[in-house]
Amino acid sequence: MKINGPNQPNFNPYKNIIQKQAEIKKTISKQDQVEISSHAKQLQENEKPNTKRIAYVQEIKNAIEAGDYKVDAERIADKMVKFWSN
Secondary structure, three states: OOOOOOOOOOOOOOHHHHHHHHHHHHHOOOOOOOOOOHHHHHHHHHOOOOHHHHHHHHHHHHHHHHOOOOOOHHHHHHHHHHHHHO
């Protein structure tokens, strides 16, 4: 009588489980989905840019392109000190 150990060449006790898992993975197709709530959509519509702000930004852009935009270092420093001291 010949006894082969537990490492027989064609014996895998987990073979059926592995095959079932592979079949399940094939049938399940995962997709990422994003849904924006109605409240979030409403917030996006309410936050349309202010016309005064748009004009101000455009004025700064034009000054930068023309090379006329000057940075006031003292004004920036004052605002930074006020921001960090509060």
